[in-house]
Amino acid sequence: MHHAFTLAGEMLHALPSGALFWPAQSLLCVSDLHFGKSERLARRGGSLLPPYETRATLEKLEADIDRTSPARVICLGDSFDDLAAADGLEEAARLRLARLMAGRDWTWIEGNHDAGPVEIGGTHRATVTLRPLTFRHIADPSQSAEISGHYHPKARLKGTARPCFLLDAQRLILPAYGTYTGGLPTHDSALQSLMQKGALAILTGPRALPIPF
Template sequence: MHKLFFHGQTLHLLPSGALYWPARKTLTVSDLHLGKSERLARRGGSLLPPYETQATLEKLDRDLEATGAETVICLGDSFDDLAAADGIEEASRLWLVRLMAGKDWTWITGNHDPGPIDLGGTHRAELKALPFTFRHIAEPQERAEISGHYHPKASLAGQSRPCFLADAARLILPAYGTYTGGLRSKDASLVTLMAKDALAILTGPRVLAIPMPR
């Protein structure tokens, strides 16, 4: 875990790619892309192992248990498309409903899942929980912003790992879902968005903060 002091609050950046805000007992995850293997198969794309939704839900279950979070914010692209939300297997649907039970759960809309889903919770374009604004895609002029969308990755010693990106204005979460791919931190869209002193906090067994590779 990496502790990040951001706009007066201490945030825990977890090895899984989740963000935990202890003062608010809030767990935030981004880009779960549940149902990605089903969506690719439906559209005739490359096939992925069919257990990606289960693997993502297992990870989420562990993080909720470990943190005791009472509030959950999903930062968009929680489903790979709206049909994937409707077509989720019944066992996975029941598992997700169980995870949501008793929690204040917010679904932020993303570019893959731009409409409400029939699973309960609250649906918002963005969520303000002072001092932060939670949204799917970062807006360049914003401050105290927490977002996702880009699936950032960074390399260390030749190994690429999903990472958080952080500077004084914003925090971008890695994709939480299994088999979601990623965008290198050296990509022009991220280099332009993030300040020169931005950090990349690599996820995995050893959470490590390094200067954002450019």
Template sequence: MPGYALRLQGEALEALGSGALWWPGPRVLVVSDLHLGRSGRFARRGGALLPPYETEATLERLEAEVSARNPARVICLGDSFDDDAAAGELAEAHRDWLLRMMAGRDWIWITGNHDPGPGGLAGSLRADVQIGPLVFRHNAEPGATGEVSGHYHPKARLAGRLRPCFLTDANRVILPAFGTYTGGMDCRDPVFSGLLARPAMAILTGQQPIPFPL
């Protein structure tokens, strides 16, 4: 899937149509907010009954990017599971699927507000991680520079339809949720005005990423 080229702190990045971020120099693939096990959490807590296919759909999309990019390192920016129990309830087939993707790679799980950890899976668990001039964390911090984060599931409206998007300015990139069955926050929400400096842009995901100024 094609990507939109952008720069952060002098580093060349690509906002991919899938919602993943690719840093080709050190071969780092970044995804955020997989929310694996969301349908199970809803059912467990008496919420809406969702078709239980989101984990498979999300893993298929993640595997497609891992296969296409062959990253040396994968960073999952938090909320990889929808809650603590979801990690423990991961089907054996899905756990094996993840482990095959992780094999031979430096895989970093960033803690989120939904999941403090990856439920015994391999890889390293971090609150945040600094690589060169970039810092990766779940929730954006005001005033940060070179920051890559997730959490908000940003979306932008085009032709009357809200679509997941990246948000970026000179200091940061906020990733869309990579997982299936994830809602989102309109990019016009006031929370983003406290994080993004002008000029800022949204990059809509899809077959062809579409940038437009905020």
């Protein structure tokens, strides 16, 4: 139920979950996991949310890893809601994440919520280039052949807003993968200024569904 497309000549799969799979590299990519969001909100005196989002996000990630069996995983930044949330990850979640990471080349891209390394294994980078594609947290308008996250894009279909990928000839922006993550509508000026004419929004849900941006 994925949507297959090409970027910079490479065949990529947008998965219904919001993950990206690059078969030629055996690579799974997710963005904006925001582990620990409920804990961070409570710690800072914000809204109290049921503390289950890390478990739900890990379950979804585990299902995508089981489905694709990737040799490499890239997390495109804001994987933790802040660095304290990384330190406060429950032991059960830490062990589950360690099992998912085991035997895989796992890279954490630095985001604006979690800039800097976290003591949880894997490698930590500002960007990763696997030619011809470059992975970063926030899209750079001066670059092409890039894959990024950050904006949590959402598009409406029949009145319902759904997280979506944004795709044009130059770049792909991934939806937020984590539970409890909000979204930026595709008509927002920040996204309108980034995407070229003819871009697609690929909706997540039961199947990955492309619609005009």
